[in-house]
Amino acid sequence: MSVTPPRHGHAFAAERPPDALQRYSEASRLTHWAVALAYVLLFCSGLALFHPFFFWLSGLFGSAALMRVLHPFIGVALAVLFFAYASRLWRENLLLPSDRRWLRGMLGYMTGRDELRVEGKYNAGQKLMYWSMIGFVAGLLATGLLLWRPYVAPAIPVDGRRLAAVLHAVFAFVMFVGIGVHVYAALWTRGSMRAMTQGWVTRRWARYHHPGWYERETAGEPPPDRRESA
Amino acid sequence: MALESLDVRRRSASETRAPDIRSRQEVAKLIDISRCIGCKACQAACMEWNDLREEVGATAGAYDNPADLTASSWTVMRFFEEELPERGLQWLIVKDGCLHCSDPGCLKACPAPGAIVQLSNGIVDFQQEACIGCGYCQAGCPFDVPRYSPKDDKAYKCTLCSDRVAVGLEPACIKTCPTQALSFGAKEDMRALADERVGELKERGYGQAQVYDPSGVGGTHVLYVMPHGDPALYRKPRDPSISPLVALWRSTFARTLGAVTMGAVFLAGFFHWMKVGPVDPDARPEGGEEKRS
Ligand code: SF4
Ligand code: SF4
Numbered sequence: 001m002s003v004t005p006p007r008h009g010h011a012f013a014a015e016r017p018p019d020a021l022q023r024y025s026e027a028s029r030l031t032h033w034a035v036a037l038a039y040v041l042l043f044c045s046g047l048a049l050f051h052p053f054f055f056w057l058s059g060l061f062g063s064a065a066l067m068r069v070l071h072p073f074i075g076v077a078l079a080v081l082f083f084a085y086a087s088r089l090w091r092e093n094l095l096l097p098s099d100r101r102w103l104r105g106m107l108g109y110m111t112g113r114d115e116l117r118v119e120g121k122y123n124a125g126q127k128l129m130y131w132s133m134i135g136f137v138a139g140l141l142a143t144g145l146l147l148w149r150p151y152v153a154p155a156i157p158v159d160g161r162r163l164a165a166v167l168h169a170v171f172a173f174v175m176f177v178g179i180g181v182h183v184y185a186a187l188w189t190r191g192s193m194r195a196m197t198q199g200w201v202t203r204r205w206a207r208y209h210h211p212g213w214y215e216r217e218t219a220g221e222p223p224p225d226r227r228e229s230a
Numbered sequence: 231m232a233l234e235s236l237d238v239r240r241r242s243a244s245e246t247r248a249p250d251i252r253s254r255q256e257v258a259k260l261i262d263i264s265r266c267i268g269c270k271a272c273q274a275a276c277m278e279w280n281d282l283r284e285e286v287g288a289t290a291g292a293y294d295n296p297a298d299l300t301a302s303s304w305t306v307m308r309f310f311e312e313e314l315p316e317r318g319l320q321w322l323i324v325k326d327g328c329l330h331c332s333d334p335g336c337l338k339a340c341p342a343p344g345a346i347v348q349l350s351n352g353i354v355d356f357q358q359e360a361c362i363g364c365g366y367c368q369a370g371c372p373f374d375v376p377r378y379s380p381k382d383d384k385a386y387k388c389t390l391c392s393d394r395v396a397v398g399l400e401p402a403c404i405k406t407c408p409t410q411a412l413s414f415g416a417k418e419d420m421r422a423l424a425d426e427r428v429g430e431l432k433e434r435g436y437g438q439a440q441v442y443d444p445s446g447v448g449g450t451h452v453l454y455v456m457p458h459g460d461p462a463l464y465r466k467p468r469d470p471s472i473s474p475l476v477a478l479w480r481s482t483f484a485r486t487l488g489a490v491t492m493g494a495v496f497l498a499g500f501f502h503w504m505k506v507g508p509v510d511p512d513a514r515p516e517g518g519e520e521k522r523s
Contacts (some may be wrong), residue, residue, distance in 0.1 A: 049341040049364065051485045052243040064342055065383075068362040111506060149365040150383065161369045162475040169479055173488050180495035188503065190510035208511030 020200035021217055029199055031085040038078035039179065045071040046172055072148045079141040086134055092121045093131065098212075099124035119212035129182055136175040143168040236396060240348040242340035254350040257395060258417040259404065260424050261325050262455040263464065264431055264439075265411035268293065268307050268323040272403030272412060276305050279391060279402035299326060301379035304388040305403060312463055324454075324464045325403075325412075328375045328388040330354045332448030335472040336387075338480050339370025345385075352417065352451040353392045358384045370480070372447060372470040390451065420453055427455045446471030 061067035391401035431439035438459030
C-alpha cells in the first residue's frame with residue numbers, strides 16, 4: 001500500500017518518458033557546456049590573478065605563467081562559443097508585456113509560492129540573465145583584449161590599460177553573481193539540470209514552468225486523455 | 231648595508247607583513263644632471279655588470295641610443311634640447327631607469343607572489359623566475375619603467391645592482407661615472423649631498439634648481455638634482471603617484487569586496503535552499519501544476 005508509482009513517477013535519473021518534450025537540442029547542450037567549462041577555467045585563472053589568497057588555483061594550469069598565457073585564449077574561445085550560442089536564442093528572449101507581470105511576482109516565486117504564468121520558452125528572469133550575459137561577455141572580451149600581452153596591450157596607452165583592468169575585474173565579479181544565480185536557479189528548479197544534460201523535460205515540468213511554451217509545443221496533438229492511455 | 235640588502239620588506243601579491251623589527255638603513259643613488267656629460271659610461275657599465283647585450287639598432291638622428299629602455303637596457307641616457315627663456319638653448323641629459331620608489335606601483339599591481347620584492351634598504355627588485363609576464367607592473371609604474379623581453383616574456387628593469395650592494399659594493403654605474411654625476415650611499419647622506427649641490431647651483435645662478443625625490447610615491451631611492459627645477463623639462467612627472475585606478479584595483483578593499491561577494495553568493499544559495507527547498511512540479515499531485523495566481 002505504501003510503495004506506489006508516484007515515487008517512481010518522477011524518479012530523477014529515470015529514462016526518458018515516451019511523452020517527454022525536447023527542450024534543448026544536442027548542439028545547444030554541447031555548446032552550453034563548452035561555454036560553462038571555459039567559464040570555470042576563466043574564473044579560476046582570473047581569481048588567481050585577482051587575489052593572492054586564490055593564487056594556488058594557478059596550480060590547476062601547471063604554472064602561473066602558463067595560466068597567464070592560456071587565460072586570454074580561453075576567453076576568446078568562450079566569447080566565440082557564447083555568441084554563437086546566444087545568437088540562436090535572441091528571438092525567444094525578447095521581453096514581452098507578460099514578463100513585466102512575472103517580474104513583479106518574482107519574490108513570491110523565489111520564496112516557493114506559485115509562479116505567475118510564463119508565456120515564452122523562457123521566463124523573464126532567464127531573459128534578463130540572457131541580456132546581461134551578452135553585456136558582460138562583451139565587456140569582458142573588450143577589456144580583456146586591451147590587456148592581452150604580448151599581442152594587444154603594448155599598443156594601448158597605459159591609462160587605457162589601467163581602466164580596462166579595473167572594469168575587467170568589476171565585470172568579472174558581477175558576472176560571477178549572475179552565473180551564481182543561474183546555476184542555483186537550475187539546481188533549484190528540479191528538472192532543469194536534466195533538461196540541460198539530456199535535453200528533455202516532463203510534460204508536468206513544462207506545464208508548470210512554461211505553460212505558454214507547452215501549449216505551443218503540444219498544439220495539434222490528440223487530446224491528453226487519448227494520448228495518456230495509449 | 232649588507233644585511234638590509236637581504237631582508238625583504240615587501241613582496242608582491244602577499245598579504246602578510248614582512249619582518250621589519252630591525253631598523254633599516256636605506257640606500258639611494260644620486261644623479262646630478264648638472265654634472266652629467268652624457269658619455270654613457272654608466273650605460274655600458276650596467277650592461278657589463280649585468281651581462282646584457284642590446285640588439286644593434288638604427289639611430290633616429292639623436293644621441294639617444296638605444297632610443298628607449300628595453301629588457302636589456304636598464305638605464306638609458308636621454309638627450310633633450312630645450313629653448314629656455316632666460317638661458318637660450320640648453321642640452322638636458324637625463325639618465326633614465328627605475329627610481330626604486332618607496333611605494334612602488336609596480337609591486338602593488340603585480341599579481342604573482344614574490345615576482346617583485348622591495349628589500350629593506352629600499353631597492354625594488356624583480357624576480358624573473360616568479361614573473362608570469364602579465365604586464366601589470368607596467369600599468370602600475372608611474373614612471374613607465376618595466377620592459378619585457380620578447381625572448382622569455384618576463385619583465386626587467388634596473389636592480390640598483392642589488393647583488394653588488396648586498397656585498398658592500400656600489401652599483402656599477404656609480405663605479406664608472408667619470409664626472410661624479412652619480413653618487414651612492416645612505417639615503418640621508420644622498421639627500422644631504424643633493425641639497426648641498428642644489429645650494430651650489432643656486433649660487434651659480436640656477437635659481438630654480440631642486441632635488442627630485444617625489445613624495446607622491448613615498449620618495450624614491452634614485453634622486454635627481456635638476457638644475458632647471460621643473461621635472462617636466464626632464465620628462466619626469468611633476469607629481470607622480472600610483473594611479474588611483476591601480477590603487478583601487480589592487481587595493482585590499484577591492485580584493486576583500488570581491489571575495490565577500492563570492493562568499494555571499496554561496497551563502498545566499500545555501501540558505502535559500504535550506505528555507506525553500508527545490509521546486510519540483512513532477513512531485514506535485516497530478517493537476518496541481520496548473521494552479522496559477
Ligand atoms: S620606478 Fe616604476 S618600476 Fe621602479 S620601483 Fe617605481 S614603480 Fe617600480
Ligand atoms: S609582468 Fe610584472 S606584474 Fe606581471 S608577474 Fe611579471 S613582474 Fe609581476
